[in-house]
Amino acid sequence: ETGVTQTPRHLVMGMTNKKSLKCEQHLGHNAMYWYKQSAKKPLELMFVYNFKEQTENNSVPSRFSPECPNSSHLFLHLHTLQPEDSALYLCASSQDRRPTEAFFGQGTRLTVV
C-alpha cells in the first residue's frame, strides 16, 4: 500500500467507449500526476496538477481529459481511444516542492480493442 490508490486495476475498452480512471491519495500531498508507461518506452508524464490547478499538459491528445476536483482526487477521462493507447496508466502524488520524490499508485492496465 503506497497511499495512492487507483481504480480500476484493469480496463478493456472499445475505441468508441468512454471510461474514466480514478486516483486517490491519502498522503496530504498537493501535487498529482498522470503518467503513461508503455512497453519498451520510458515513463511519460501526461499531466500535472498543483493545488487542483493544471500546471502541465505534456502535449497529450484531447482524447485524454484530466480532472482534479480536489487535492486528493484525480481522474483521467478517456474517449475514442486508439489501440496504441493501450498501456499502464500510473497516478502519482508529491509535495508541491518535491516533485522528485513522487509516490505512485499500482496503475491501471488499459487495453483498447
Added chain:
Amino acid sequence: GQSLEQPSEVTAVEGAIVQINCTYQTSGFYGLSWYQQHDGGAPTFLSYNALDGLEETGRFSSFLSRSDSYGYLLLQELQMKDSASYFCAASWNAGNMLTFGGGTRLMVKP
C-alpha cells in the same frame, strides 16, 4: 531536449555489488532521483541527489556529479528480491515535470 540515458539490462549474482549509471542533459538540470519497479508493481522512490556526492540508504547508495552530467545507483550485497527495473528521473528548472530514463532491468542470479 530533456532526456536521460541508462543501460537497458544488467545481470549480477547474489551478494555482489552492481552500479547502474545514468547520464542526463545538462541545461537547467535540478536534481536526480532513482526509482525501483518490480514486475506488476508501482515505481517506488529510492533516493534523490540535488548536490554532488554520495547519498547512502542502507544497501543502496546514489551518486551525482553535476560537472560530468552523470549519476549512478549502487546496490550492495545483492539479494534475489532486488531483481527489478531501476529508473533514474530528473527535473529541470525546479519545475514539476519529472522525466524518466528508459529503465535498467536488473537480474540477480543465485
